[in-house]
Amino acid sequence: MQSPLSSVHRWVWRNARRRAKNLLRFAEVEADGGRDLVRAAEQTQDPLLRRLFLLHALDEQRHADLFRKRGLALMSTLPAAPEAASRTDWLTPGERGLDDLRVEQERDGALLAFLHLSEKAAARDFTHYIAALEGDPPTREVFEKVVHDEAFHMNYTRAQLLRVAPKDHGRLLWMARLRRLWSLYLRFAGALAAVIGAVVLTLQYFILLPPFALLARRAWAREPEGWTPIAPERNGQGGPSPLKRQY
Amino acid sequence: MKILGISAHYHDSAAALVVDGLPVGAVQQERLSRRKNDAAFPLEAIEWCLDHAGLQPEDLDAVVFYERPMLKFDRILISALRAFPHGRAAFAHAMKNSLGEKAWVRGLITAQLGVPRDRILFTEHHQSHAAAAFLTAPTRRAAIMTTDGVGEWATLTVGRGERPAGGPIRIVLDREVRFPHSLGMLYSTFTAYLGFSVNEGEYKVMGLAAYGRPTMADQVRKVIRRTSDGAFALELDYFAFHTTVAQSYSRRFVDLFGPPRQAYEPIDLATPEGRRFADIAASVQAVLEEILVDMTRGLHAETGLPDLCLGGGVALNGVANARILAESGFERVFVPPAPGDAGSALGAALYADRIHFCNPDRDVPDHPFWGPSIDDDELARLAGEDGLPAATLNDAALVEQTADDLAAGKVVGWMEGATEFGPRALGHRSILTAPHDVALRDRLNRDIKYREEFRPFAPVVPIEAADRYFQLPPGGARLARFMSGVFPVRPEWRERLAAVTHVDGTARVQALERSMAPRLHDLLEAYGRRSGLPVLLNTSFNLAGEPIVNRVVEGYSTFRRSGIDVLVAGRCRIVKRARARTSLIEELA
Amino acid sequence: MIRRRGRFHRQMIVLSSMAGSTLDLVQGLWRGPSGRRWLVPLAVFLCLTGAVLILAVTVEALAPFVYAIF
Numbered sequence: 061m062q063s064p065l066s067s068v069h070r071w072v073w074r075n076a077r078r079r080a081k082n083l084l085r086f087a088e089v090e091a092d093g094g095r096d097l098v099r100a101a102e103q104t105q106d107p108l109l110r111r112l113f114l115l116h117a118l119d120e121q122r123h124a125d126l127f128r129k130r131g132l133a134l135m136s137t138l139p140a141a142p143e144a145a146s147r148t149d150w151l152t153p154g155e156r157g158l159d160d161l162r163v164e165q166e167r168d169g170a171l172l173a174f175l176h177l178s179e180k181a182a183a184r185d186f187t188h189y190i191a192a193l194e195g196d197p198p199t200r201e202v203f204e205k206v207v208h209d210e211a212f213h214m215n216y217t218r219a220q221l222l223r224v225a226p227k228d229h230g231r232l233l234w235m236a237r238l239r240r241l242w243s244l245y246l247r248f249a250g251a252l253a254a255v256i257g258a259v260v261l262t263l264q265y266f267i268l269l270p271p272f273a274l275l276a277r278r279a280w281a282r283e284p285e286g287w288t289p290i291a292p293e294r295n296g297q298g299g300p301s302p303l304k305r306q307y
Numbered sequence: 308m309k310i311l312g313i314s315a316h317y318h319d320s321a322a323a324l325v326v327d328g329l330p331v332g333a334v335q336q337e338r339l340s341r342r343k344n345d346a347a348f349p350l351e352a353i354e355w356c357l358d359h360a361g362l363q364p365e366d367l368d369a370v371v372f373y374e375r376p377m378l379k380f381d382r383i384l385i386s387a388l389r390a391f392p393h394g395r396a397a398f399a400h401a402m403k404n405s406l407g408e409k410a411w412v413r414g415l416i417t418a419q420l421g422v423p424r425d426r427i428l429f430t431e432h433h434q435s436h437a438a439a440a441f442l443t444a445p446t447r448r449a450a451i452m453t454t455d456g457v458g459e460w461a462t463l464t465v466g467r468g469e470r471p472a473g474g475p476i477r478i479v480l481d482r483e484v485r486f487p488h489s490l491g492m493l494y495s496t497f498t499a500y501l502g503f504s505v506n507e508g509e510y511k512v513m514g515l516a517a518y519g520r521p522t523m524a525d526q527v528r529k530v531i532r533r534t535s536d537g538a539f540a541l542e543l544d545y546f547a548f549h550t551t552v553a554q555s556y557s558r559r560f561v562d563l564f565g566p567p568r569q570a571y572e573p574i575d576l577a578t579p580e581g582r583r584f585a586d587i588a589a590s591v592q593a594v595l596e597e598i599l600v601d602m603t604r605g606l607h608a609e610t611g612l613p614d615l616c617l618g619g620g621v622a623l624n625g626v627a628n629a630r631i632l633a634e635s636g637f638e639r640v641f642v643p644p645a646p647g648d649a650g651s652a653l654g655a656a657l658y659a660d661r662i663h664f665c666n667p668d669r670d671v672p673d674h675p676f677w678g679p680s681i682d683d684d685e686l687a688r689l690a691g692e693d694g695l696p697a698a699t700l701n702d703a704a705l706v707e708q709t710a711d712d713l714a715a716g717k718v719v720g721w722m723e724g725a726t727e728f729g730p731r732a733l734g735h736r737s738i739l740t741a742p743h744d745v746a747l748r749d750r751l752n753r754d755i756k757y758r759e760e761f762r763p764f765a766p767v768v769p770i771e772a773a774d775r776y777f778q779l780p781p782g783g784a785r786l787a788r789f790m791s792g793v794f795p796v797r798p799e800w801r802e803r804l805a806a807v808t809h810v811d812g813t814a815r816v817q818a819l820e821r822s823m824a825p826r827l828h829d830l831l832e833a834y835g836r837r838s839g840l841p842v843l844l845n846t847s848f849n850l851a852g853e854p855i856v857n858r859v860v861e862g863y864s865t866f867r868r869s870g871i872d873v874l875v876a877g878r879c880r881i882v883k884r885a886r887a888r889t890s891l892i893e894e895l896a
Numbered sequence: 897m898i899r900r901r902g903r904f905h906r907q908m909i910v911l912s913s914m915a916g917s918t919l920d921l922v923q924g925l926w927r928g929p930s931g932r933r934w935l936v937p938l939a940v941f942l943c944l945t946g947a948v949l950i951l952a953v954t955v956e957a958l959a960p961f962v963y964a965i966f
Contacts, residue, residue, distance in 0.1 A: 084571055091852060098853075098868070099341050102860045107692035114867050115892070121868070132571055212892065246956060253952055253959030260963065261399035264945070266392070272938045273391030279931065280389050286534035287482040290464070291929060294431065295479045296662055303428040303663045306377040306413060306917055307924025354898050364898055377921040381932070384939065406946030407953055414913025418906035421899060424913065 069192040077138055079199060083131030087124045094120030099163040100171055106224065109168055112216055116175075119209045130202045169225035173236035176217035183210040308666060309366055311356065312656030313416070314373040314435070314648050315348050316409045318506045321645075321728075322352035323653035323677070324360055325660050328669035332356040333677035333728040335649045337854040341861070344507060345854075349652075350419055355679060364420040371659040373651035374432035376412040378459040380405050382486055390550035400552045428663065430655045432458025436618035436646070437478050439654025441468035442661060443671045444641035450610040451478065452603060455619035455647070456491035456506075463490060463538075465606050468616065470668045476661040487549040488540045490595060491621050493531055496546060497591040499555040501584055502568035506620075512588045513626060514762040517811040518576055519585030521593035526563050528594060537605050539598055574761065585761075596627045603635035613638040618654070622646035623730065625793040625815045632782050632792065639782045642791035644675030645729030653677075653728070674823050675733050675789060678726030678857065683877035685859035690881045697881045702826060705878055710833035713741055713843065717872040718755060720848055722862045723826055726855070731790050732847035733817060734767065734824040736855050736862070738871065741806070741834075742766050742844045748806035751844070754870035757851040765790055765815040766807035767845040769831050773818040776800045776842060787818035800840075807844050817845060907954035911947060918943040 073079050094117045101113035163171065186207045193200040221229045296302060312323040315336075323333035334356065336349035357364065383405055387398040408415070413427050430438070436453035447470050454463045466480035486492075494512065495505045503511045530545040543549065545560040561567060568574070568584055575581040603615060615637040617628065622642045632640045643650055660666045690697035700708060712719055718740045727733050738755065740747055752758055768776060770784055778795040779787065786792035793815045796808045807814050821828040835841025848862060849855045850869055856862040859876045866874040872883050901909075921939055925932045952959040 095341075095853065098864050102341075102858070102864050110864075111693060114864060118868055128571075132573070135569075135571060249957055249960055253963055256960055256963040257403055257949070257952070258396075258399045261402050261945075262395055264942075265387075265395050265398045268938065268941065269388060269391055269398075272935065273388045275934050276385055276388035277391075285488070285540045286484070286536040286538035288485055289482050290466075290480050295434075295466075295477075297479070301663045303371070303430060303659060304425075305924065306375050306429050306920040307381065307928070350898065357898065377917060377924060380921065381925070381935075381939075384935070384942070385932075402942060402945065403949060406942060407949040408910075410943075410946065411910050411914060411917055411950070413917055414910035415906075417913060418901060418909035419898070421901075424916065 066188065066191065069188050073189060073192045073196075076134055079196065080131045080134035080138065083127045083134065083199065083202075087128035087131060090120045090124035090127060094118075094124065096163050100166070103163060104168055106168055109172075109220060109224070112220065116213055116216075119213070123206050123209065126202045126205060130199055134199070169221060169228060169232050170235065172217050172221040172224065173229070173232035174239065176214060176221060177233070177236050177240060179210050179213040179217060183207055183214060186210065308368045308660060308664060309360070309362060310656045310660050310664075311353065311367050311370045312373065312435075312652040312654070312659075313349060313353065313370065314650075314652040314655070316346055316412075317648060318344050318346050319647060319649040319730075320346050320349040320352070321649035321652040322349045322356050323656050323728075324356035324362075325653070325656040326360060328660055328666050330653055330656075330671060330677055332359040333645075333653050334679060334726070335645075335728070335854075338678060338726060338857040341854060343852060343854045348415060348419060353420065359679070364422050367420075367422060367426065369426050369428050369659055369664075370416055370420065370422050371428045371430060371655040372412050372416065373430060373435040373648070373655040375429045375459055376410050378431075380410045382457075382460050386487070386549055394550045396553065397551045428659050430658050431461070432651070433461045433464040433480060433483065433619070434478065434658055435651035435654035437464065437466065437468065437480060437616070437654070438658035438661075439643050439650040440616035440618035440622070440641060440646065441478060442470075442476075442657040443643050443653070443673075444614075444616050445670065445673055446614040446616070446639070446641060447471065448612055449614035449616045449641065450606050450612045450637070451480070451616045451618070452606060453480075453618040454490050454599070454621035456495055457486045457489055460485045462486055462488060462492065463602075463619075465602070467610055467612065472668075475665065476668055478658065478662060484538050487543060487546070488538075490531075490539070490598065491619070492546070492548055492555075493541060494591060494595060494621070494624075496548060496555040496560075497587065500560070500564065500567045501588060502570040502572060504570075505555065509620075509623070511759065511762060513592060513624060514759075514809070515574065515585050515588040516592035516626070517589075517763075517809050517813070518761055519582065519587070519589035521590040522586045523564065523590040524593050527590045529563065530560065531594065531598070533598070533601075537602065574759065576761065592624075592626060595621075595624065596630045599627050600630050600634045603631045603637065607636035614641065615639070616641045618643070618646050618650075620647040622791070625791055626813075628786055629780075629783070629792040629794055632786055633780050637782075640786055640792075642786065642789060643729070644727060644731065644733065644789040646791075647730065650729060673788075675727045675729055675731075676725040676735055676824075677728040680725045681722050681859050681862075681876055683879070686863060686874065686876040686879040686881060689860060689863050690879075695881050695884060697879050699879050702829075702878065705875065705880060706826065706829045706833050708880060709830055709873070709875055710837055712873045713739060713830075713834050714837040716741060716744060716747060718747070718751065718870060720862055720866050720871045720874040720876075721827070721830075722848065722856070722859060722874075722876040723824075726857050729789070732845065732855055733789060734819065734827040734845065736848040736857070737767075737827075737845045738848050739767075739830075740844045741838070742804050742840065742842045743802075743806060743838075745805045748844065750870060751846065755850070756846065761810075763809040763815065764807050764844045764846050765817060766804060766842050767817040767819055767827070767831065768842045769828055770818040770820045772835070772841050773816065776804065776840070777814065777816050779816075779818070784818045787816050788820070788823075790815050790817045792816075803840060804842060807842070904954055907950055911950055911954075914943065914947060914950070 097113045097117035101110045186203050190203045310325045314321050320336040324331050334352045336352045337345040339351040383401045387394050433453045437451045451466050461483040463484040464480045468478045470476050498508045498512050499505050530542050547554040547557045687697045721737045721739050724735050793813045796814050801808045831841045847855045874881050952962040
């Protein structure tokens with residue numbers, strides 16, 4: 061099926077440098093995801109889930125290696141460039157790219173539902189990327205390998221969800237969907253708040269700080285270089301113990 | 308008296324509990340949260356310490372934070388003002404960071420633990436380092452030097468400590484070098500320039516340095532110069548860490564040293580570019596050593612004391628520590644197992660106990676094992692659930708069997724007792740293997756640790772045999788107790804210790820005293836009977852990007868995911884059964 | 897066992913501690929040897945800004961609206 065964002069995907073993946081950077085970022089996301097799964101395996105009391113999570117974690121690590129190797133191979137073909145390239149991370153979310161997973165706080169069922177949806181979303185995204193990567197067969201091949209594994213991940217998470225929560229799996233999936241939406245909103249709200257906060261603090265910086273900056277610089281110019289003696293009071297000598305103070 | 312020490316918010320947060328003058332538990336938050344270098348408020352670590360001692364937060368007489376948050380805020384604000392008008396982004400970032408949480412530590416501790424505000428105390432950052440170094444060392448009087456990136460304002464302090472029998476305990480820091488002039492920041496700047504993560508990749512710079520020659524030491528001396536009073540000052544035009552959060556070094560720095568390495572570029576020492584990076588690492592390492600040796604030499608002349616206690620993150624630089632021991636005039640150099648910020652949690656608690664509350668002196672047990680212990684039955688249960696055969700053996704049989712495994716070229720995951728406090732695995736959470744086989748070392752790098760080829764592995768040897776294989780100067784065995792010094796491997800043994808001998812013929816050796824880890828000591832002897840060398844390669848039990856394992860289940864998951872052949876936890880032993888992914892999927896489906 | 901408080905409760909405790917901590921800062925600047933009395937007005941103003949930042953952290957979902965206070 062043609063993605064409504066297919067032209068955006070094509071634009072994102074057309075540029076070789078952007079492609080390499082995205083692959084390297086995917087490598088990090090997959091490695092992080094692998095660590096989350098290791099944690100899940102260490103937390104669960106269910107031996108079968110533990111084995112599956114560990115297997116899944118190994119897959120994620122392998123994906124990370126595949127992405128990293130391909131990203132590096134692409135990078136090595138490009139001339140050195142300044143770091144200030146445009147950021148298009150948000151256009152290529154990757155697996156669990158929009159979620160912060162707190163494995164310790166999850167029960168097995170909720171975690172499986174969450175993983176199932178994440179894998180499904182990643183498989184869909186990666187399929188779109190494959191379509192957009194007609195001109196780069198080696199990168200396309202990397203995604204094809206990863207998507208093949210995602211099918212197993214989708215299937216086992218679904219099957220295990222049915223096993224551990226036979227009566228409750230539908231509700232857990234809906235809860236997971238709502239959580240993904242909520243985390244998407246929180247991310248948006250956080251980003252908006254960060255922008256507003258930065259604007260406010262920047263205004264403070266340019267409006268409030270200049271006279272203080274002048275005084276600070278003048279004081280700095282008078283400060284000697286090298287050793288500064290430490291006053292005896294700071295060592296608790298000749299006065300009350302200073303440990304109550306925060307300054 | 309029950310005192311809880313906390314370090315948090317910058318890197319490697321930790322908690323430590325001191326009861327009646329002695330530590331009863333200390334652990335880094337990362338070991339429990341499983342997030343490497345976790346800097347969050349260490350609630351799990353605190354909870355473990357309290358549970359371990361059977362205490363509730365209200366039982367605590369004091370909670371001590373390892374630095375003064377308002378003094379730190381003062382430094383951050385002043386730095387932003389000095390950088391005006393170039394520090395807009397840094398100002399916004401710093402204000403959100405500090406004022407959004409980190410500045411309000413007293414409220415945060417009250418909110419998390421319910422401890423009344425008047426029981427919350429604050430030491431200075433470098434006082435915590437000094438206390439962690441001096442009050443845990445087996446010495447009565449010593450000179451003290453603490454060096455790190457930055458605390459509140461201080462980046463380096465010198466002073467002295469005294470623990471006279473029956474008399475008052477004193478830690479007096481006489482003078483300091485202040486931010487932005489910092490040896491720690493200098494080294495971190497080069498760490499960033501060489502494409503490694505700051506606060507994590509400094510080890511890599513030290514490892515890489517051995518491959519290079521200090522051909523650019525003069526350039527490094529341009530960016531850090533000595534002041535007339537024996538201290539030092541950074542030439543700030545070359546740096547950017549004091550004005551921005553995004554970059555450690557300036558354009559001028561790049562003009563001086565050439566293009567920086569991108570983090571994703573592999574270092575190929577066969578290329579001129581790879582050798583340039585190695586030379587730069589060697590140059591900054593040489594200049595750092597030169598300054599530290601000179602300053603400690605001055606401190607020795609000034610104090611006339613035979614002992615020196617080193618604290619702060621820079622004290623993790625084993626090459627520099629060994630040179631200080633050899634050249635400063637101090638007879639003994641003490642570095643605690645956790646000289647960095649994590650160890651400051653213990654330092655802060657001890658400082659409050661001895662200096663603020665004037666409690667009597669106690670000798671702190673001289674070992675690093677202050678963290679959670681393993682559950683001896685857990686490995687057998689996990690293996691049983693996964694259908695892996697597990698053998699539970701008595702200590703002697705386990706040691707002999709493991710020595711056989713090691714002699715057969717197996718890689719062994721080794722877990723026993725309480726976990727180490729500090730960044731190094733010193734025998735309770737270790738991966739062990741034979742020290743002679745370079746192919747085994749390469750396999751360890753490639754299939755288990757997933758790390759750069761240029762990073763060396765460390766050996767562990769019984770203290771009685773250390774001098775036979777390694778050129779330890781007088782006092783060297785003490786520095787090697789917690790792997791804090793790098794010493795030459797004796798030339799005649801280098802071939803048989805090839806996997807632990809760095810390219811420059813040195814090794815960061817651990818000299819193990821029997822009383823510290825008796826079972827590992829037995830294992831070294833048993834291995835020695837088989838191979839003729841009671842030396843093993845000892846590396847931390849973790850994979851790349853993960854903290855050192857704590858519980859058995861974490862050791863087990865690491866064993867399952869890596870090329871480790873044998874796992875020993877407590878008295879239980881399991882062996883890897885190789886399986887193809889497809890057969891596993893079929894079995895699990 | 898540590899009694900866990902909710903995020904809102906915790907942040908309110910932090911908010912209530914801010915006055916004391918700000919006072920510590922002001923006293924330090926006023927009495928300290930560094931001669932930075934001139935910094936007191938800016939430090940106090942920024943600490944007040946900190947209250948808004950804490951509020952924004954407290955109600956993460958409403959953070960953009962909290963910033964509207966400015």
